[in-house]
Amino acid sequence: MWHGDMIEDVWGWRKRPFCHPISNFTTRKSKVQELASNQFHIVASLFNKIDHNIAVVHSVIEGNSPGRIFVDRVEVPTVAYLIFEGAFHYIGGTPANDAFNQAIISFLFEQFLPEQAEKELVLFAFTTAWREKLDALLHPYGAITIHRKIFRFDYARFQVHAGWRERIPDGFTLKHIDAELAEKHPDFKSIVDANTKRFGVCLMRGDEIAAVCSAVCVGGSEAEIDIFTDEKYRQQGLATIVACAFIEESLSRKLTPNWACWPERKASVALAKKLGFVEQFDVPAHLWAEDL
Template sequence: MFLLPIEEIGRARSLFRKMDMHLALQAILAGQVEAPIYVDDVEHPHFALTWAMSRVYLAGKPGNRAAAEALRKVFSGILMREALKAGHDAYMLSYPDASWEPFIALALQEREPIQVGRQYYAFKEAKANWHSMLPSGMQVRAVDAALLAEKWHNPEYLTEEMVSERPSVEDFLAKSFGVCLTRDDEILGWCLSEYNTHHRCEVGIATRGDVRKRGLGTMLALAFVEMAEARGVARVGWHCSANNVASGATALKAGFEHVADYPAYLGWFDPALNTAQRGYFELVNDNFADALRYYEKALSMSEAPDWAYFGAGCAAAMLGQSERALAHLAKVVEHGAEDSDDFRESKFLTSLRENLAFNLLLEKLDKRDKGK
């Protein structure tokens, strides 16, 4: 593949026409986000690859085996180096449609990314007045220099998100906007703009775990959209995982409408971590034999995450392989990867509740946890 010169970006623009809902991509094409664009042919490109942070985009028409090999080299070379250098250990690969999947499978077969479902929502109209939803003792504040100048107990909860897309807090304040929820000296949640481009923006939103399920995310989204409209933003988009039911529900409650479902691939650059994550994906989807296979494959690699032992134990327990499960869970205790609550509360370990060896492991965990 060939790096497209900045002055030639227009040659690739038409290849991405089916991906208008991806605003990070539109920001790249508009020159507002500095990012490389690789094509198969500079003069007459048929497909293109670009990325911003951990978001990777493929578009055009899938190529042949040689093209897949060219894509593999760029992906495993400069793309991975730049992502890791910027602190991103994972990637989300988006593409136009299912016709790309055999090509991607060929190009990234050694990486085994996980195919996931994604959803896109666009704001239509507000369904409530956020002011009437604000609990006593809490405030919705604009994210600006005055807010950041105050002393907060957990400022990083907000500032880390501000630099997830922008290179600095100062750059965010100059080019983006948002609101946050506060109580006393604590920041409880935020809703921030992402990839502001051509009177459009996307939503980044979160509320702290201890204040969830109270409608505060919906309230923040409504306050954010009010601010966006006041700034002349005509279209606000919201992306989330198809499995993230809470996020989709919050979008709908705030007045967004479901526009599209689309596929993507999720992967981690580190092979052992990626394999363990595949194990987790199979476990939560009740594919226990595949989960165990991936977990144990990860554990055979160097620098496998310790939590993979717990996952392997859960998968083996669900398959009725108690001795195998206990062997993995013993490694959990040895490595200190989980606490006793994880053992007691996991639905995957129900079959071991009356097992003497399992309860001895619990006793060891309890003693370790009390000693912390």
């Protein structure tokens, strides 16, 4: 994950070491079962009508991103709890299974979060019924509600940037991130891992990385955008150029580029709109952190 300031860090969260499955969670097996990665596909139908975080959720289900999935039962699950690498969590299916709901919350606070280097979670639901259920389940732990801005890509609006290549400044080179480049810049190694289906582009000045736009994850026929510009190259329009290159690459792969960010990242919101993304709605999420 590339880290930027509030100007161009779209995701705006720190990538954390991912916790491996905890073997003693089998004590709750009658209420909650953790799926093996080759079983993840069985929960796809529980998330097939979601209207945000599509790339993130389906990147885990499709095996493109590290993650964990818990269900009430393996045979035709009715509820699923999905953890994307880091602190982003998602729940789908029916909210009516109180035994599962209590068990998964207990697991999070008694086992999962204590194992994390940074004890924090951001939990997204996709229905009002689930959000109300989570209000009650998480209230005793002091969780609060926050919001994330969601955008929809509009190809017609993007066409205003058809001549973006002509705006690449002298001395800069646009490059696709590949294995050769990753050897020189180790931060790119996760992007070129074929198992993730991730990809990206960057603007370079000599051997120096000036700006990067990459897919933080790919799933559900969407590519989730992450963008970063080195501090000394900001305010030069490089983010717009590298984002245009990424968007065209996404479309060539038959992927819809997706943009989401936190509301306080005003410059990120402005850049999204400039690129042809249309603001949709703010998605509520439950936030819990040890130091909240």
